[in-house]
Amino acid sequence: MGVLNLTPDSFSDGGRFFDKHKAVARFEQMIAEGADIIDLGAESTGPGSKEVSQDEESARIIPVIKTVRKLSDIWISIDTYKSEVAEMALKAGADMVNDVLALRGDNRMAEVISKHNVPVVLMYSKDATGRTTGAKKEYKDVIGYINNFFEERIKFAQSSGIKKEQIILDPGQGAFVSGEPKYSFQILKRLKEFSDFKLPILIGPSRKSFIGLTLNLPLHERLEGSLACAAVALMNGAKIIRAHDVKATRRVVDMVHAIISS
Numbered sequence: 327m328g329v330l331n332l333t334p335d336s337f338s339d340g341g342r343f344f345d346k347h348k349a350v351a352r353f354e355q356m357i358a359e360g361a362d363i364i365d366l367g368a369e370s371t372g373p374g375s376k377e378v379s380q381d382e383e384s385a386r387i388i389p390v391i392k393t394v395r396k397l398s399d400i401w402i403s404i405d406t407y408k409s410e411v412a413e414m415a416l417k418a419g420a421d422m423v424n425d426v427l428a429l430r431g432d433n434r435m436a437e438v439i440s441k442h443n444v445p446v447v448l449m450y451s452k453d454a455t456g457r458t459t460g461a462k463k464e465y466k467d468v469i470g471y472i473n474n475f476f477e478e479r480i481k482f483a484q485s486s487g488i489k490k491e492q493i494i495l496d497p498g499q500g501a502f503v504s505g506e507p508k509y510s511f512q513i514l515k516r517l518k519e520f521s522d523f524k525l526p527i528l529i530g531p532s533r534k535s536f537i538g539l540t541l542n543l544p545l546h547e548r549l550e551g552s553l554a555c556a557a558v559a560l561m562n563g564a565k566i567i568r569a570h571d572v573k574a575t576r577r578v579v580d581m582v583h584a585i586i587s588s
Contacts, residue, residue, distance in 0.1 A: 327403065327568040328361035329532065332368045332386045333378075346390055353394045360576030363422075365568060366391060366415075367405030371426050373460040373501050373535075383411050388418050395419030403447070407431030407456055409438045416442045423447070426502070428479045429486075430454050440487030447528055448479050449496035452503060460535075462505040469516045472497050476523060494526045494566065499555075500534030507536035514555055517562035530568035531555035532575075553578050561586070 332349050356364055368386035369378040378386075383406065391402060395418065404415035407427040412435060416423070421444060428448040429436050439446045450472045452463045465471050476495055483493060497503070497520060499510045510531070520527055531537065537551035538544065549571055556567045556575055560582040569575035 327363040327365050327528070327530075327566050328356035328359070328572040329530075329568060329570045330356065330364055330366050331370070332366065332390060333370045346393070349390050350393055350397070353390075354397065356572045357398055357400055359573035361400065361572045363401040363403055363566070364394075365403040365405050365424055366420075367424075368411075369406065369456065371407075371456045371458050373458055375457065377457065380408050380410050383408065384414050387411070388414050391415055391418040391420055407435065409434035413438045413442075416444060421445075424496075425449065426451055427454065427456065428475075429483060431456060436483060436486035436488060439483075439492065443489075443492070445492050445494055446483070446488065447494045447496050448476070448483065449528075450475050450498040450503065452498075458501050460501050460505040463503070463509075464506070465504070465509060468503065468509045468512050469519045472503075472513070473520065473522075476520070480523065480525075490525070494528050495520060495523060496528040496530065496568075499529065499531045500536050505535070507539050510534070510536040514558050514562065517559060517564060521563060526565040527559075527563060528566040528568060529556070529559040529564040531559070532569040532571065549574060557582050 330352055353364060366387055368383045402420045403422045403424045404412055404420040405424040406412050407425050409432040412423050423439060424447040425435060426449045453459055480493060484490060497513050503509050532552045533545055533548045537548045541551050553574060556578055567575055567579060
């Protein structure tokens with residue numbers, strides 16, 4: 327899953343693809359590099375990010391979705407926690423929804439997912455709003471905590487008309503879990519402990535803070551750390567890797583898959 331941020335304040339690219347033409351060019355480039363899904367987002371949710379109105383978010387992203395949908399039938403994911411943005415994106419040609427708040431940010435989101443019968447990513451985040459903090463949340467057992475969160479969110483989704491087979495789980499990484507790196511490592515190490523749900527697991531460690539803090543590296547020197555995390559995640563059962571560096575991650579995914587399949 328390639329990441330394409332249409333925001334001026336993206337932590338990963340600093341607004342590099344905010345312009346529509348640059349976003350479309352990057353979309354095509356990621357396809358050439360081997361992406362299977364492209365995740366489009368128009369509101370940053372990391373620490374220090376600013377809230378974006380529904381109108382602004384849709385104005386940024388809907389024209390891009392309409393344009394790229396004409397170029398390719400690759401799966402498009404809409405990264406939003408707002409139901410109206412999700413609905414407009416799905417009507418414009420998106421195929422799935424990636425909700426970093428796991429249906430907690432908008433009480434109509436579950437209804438939209440159910441109505442359009444599309445896959446939805448339910449991600450764990452320690453903060454119940456789109457303004458993620460860098461707080462060093464402590465856990466006695468981070469896996470047990472997230473398992474309980476998933477159990478509650480899956481029940482809520484199903485009670486709202488979403489079928490279990492539509493759900494993809496993302497345990498979160500970096501600041502979404504805690505400003506303390508050890509919890510992100512524990513998630514990767516113990517990823518198989520989410521297998522009881524019998525649902526696909528998505529992991530998105532790409533360029534995140536826990537890599538930078540561990541290796542003492544700035545944002546754009548975190549490729550090797552990101553790839554190491556991707557490899558471990560795949561070996562431990564992840565089905566989708568969300569990444570900014572598509573070409574390198576595709577090669578790692580293919581190599582790890584060859585090892586697993588040998």
